[in-house]
Amino acid sequence: MLELAILGFLYDTPLHGYELRKRIAALTGHVRPVAESTLYPAIKRLEKAGLLARTTEPGAVAAPRHVLTLTEKGRGELLNRLAEPDRRDITDENRWFTVLAFLRHLPEPAAQADVLRRRLAFLEEPASFFYDGDRPLAAEELDDPFRRGVLTIARATSQAELTWLHATLESLEDAADS
Amino acid sequence: MLELAILGFLYDTPLHGYELRKRIAALTGHVRPVAESTLYPAIKRLEKAGLLARTTEPGAVAAPRHVLTLTEKGRGELLNRLAEPDRRDITDENRWFTVLAFLRHLPEPAAQADVLRRRLAFLEEPASFFYDGDRPLAAEELDDPFRRGVLTIARATSQAELTWLHATLESLEDAADS
DNA sequence: CGAAGATACATCGTCAACGATGTATTGAGA
DNA sequence: TCTCAATACATCGTTGACGATGTATCTTCG
Structure with a gap:
């Protein structure tokens, strides 16, 4: 669910982790808050899987930012996850709403x-x-x-x-x- | 959520693991199935915490059953969890429904x-x-x-x-x- | 008579999520 | 001036959930 949200938001535009965190909090946070210590490892997982790339931007406002961009593989992965959600994405309202939030990306x-x-x-x-x-x-x-x-x-x-x-x-x- | 359901069902009557599993599946399984490999460790946790006791009954139908009974501490724990649900039990519909399913136990x-x-x-x-x-x-x-x-x-x-x-x-x- | 499915429990390895904590900078308010 | 909140990221240890797999017995149906 978290990974889907990350891929979904980045499909539109590259973002740094903190901005991503805020968007995810806005989307599902009032129901199911996501801890910071869950987001950053999730980003790492996706990066390791080659789904997203990071470019370090020297501190614009505060600490240096890692701008995250979806790779081609990442874009494909999002479309796959949207087109073939697993059973739980369909039955669990929380997951289902996340699918719906990004379903428009399916061409x-x-x-x-x-x-x-x-x-x-x-x-x-x-x-x-x-x-x-x-x-x-x-x-x-x-x-x-x-x-x-x-x-x-x-x-x-x-x-x-x-x-x-x-x-x-x-x-x-x-x-x-x- | 799983632990709450276990405590909630056992508050009414002692049950063995398999029956508990079926009741939990009926309650929330169509939305969020619970794997067997999640239930048994959860029972162990609760047992270790002194919230429930098990008495082994020699195989009535098939393999030997472990009949699970709430201890006094377990009964108190359920009432506590119902009376003071944490924030996520309130906001997440899945958890909230579980609270509602057993709220009648609060005197x-x-x-x-x-x-x-x-x-x-x-x-x-x-x-x-x-x-x-x-x-x-x-x-x-x-x-x-x-x-x-x-x-x-x-x-x-x-x-x-x-x-x-x-x-x-x-x-x-x-x-x-x- | 043999296979399948329900009953009944258990372990193992892995992964995902969490709370706690740490580091550093900038801007706003007291 | 000092503190607090916001920005921005990271690690650590623990717990919880999962899929896969194993072990038995009993019943039912072909």
Whole structure:
């Protein structure tokens, strides 16, 4: 998720670590803050894998900056990760939102639609958080107000997302037709 | 999150590892599956910390089972974690849902309400995923349909949750009055 | 009768994330 | 003038999560 965000932000423009940190904090930080001690090792990993390159710029404002640029390999890697997200990128809302935040980088509307369809398939699976044996329970069947809350909220999210998914898929298909 | 779920399930009744695994999978597995190789070490950790005890039952169906029971310390620990969730338990929906799934175990309605109020405060903070400088952007201001989706979905979730939170807080306060 | 799948637990190596801490500079406010 | 916050990066040790793999038994279905 973190790596995807790094690649996603750098796809647009080269950035130094600190700026990247701020952008990632803005994107997902209010929900899931990223520690500094997680970001810098992640940058190193990506650099070691040849996905990004760094050029040291002597201190413009404070300490010297390492400006990070995606390599061609890095650009390809981002597109791969976007086009073929793994199961958890689809199911976990935090990861899914990160995919969505950068999905526009995929050049083909058809490829974008494929990703949306995977999420759609997931949302259409009959699943709950609470079961009576194998049968998923509806909010109305629960006595516990807190568990009822979980289902109420999850259902509202699901509804809103399904509406959006259908609308967006339609306009992507229109774009592909023209 | 995993530890909280283990403590939460065992608070009701002793279970063996495999059954615990199935319940956790039902609770959060469709969103965030938990590997077996994560569960057993987690059980060990909790055991080592004196939060749960295991009694070996000779193989009822298949291999011998380790029936896990919460100790008094374990019961206290669960209540503590529920009453004073850390910041990430409040902000991250996955963790928050786990808190909600077991919040009924807190004996005091006032304590339950305190936890809900922390979530309420978080949801009322003005935050977006996307910014123009410092100003949070609304869905309508974005060209990117995917980013617009993120905001649309997040807003729907937020609305549903706020409605539920207010209603539930009210009924908790009524319960405390009577 | 044999294979497959569910039950039930465990270990190993690796990697990713975290908190704590350190280093250095610049600009703003008290 | 002094301190604090922001800028900018880095390392260290620990913990937590994961995939892969191993070991058994029992049941079910072909």
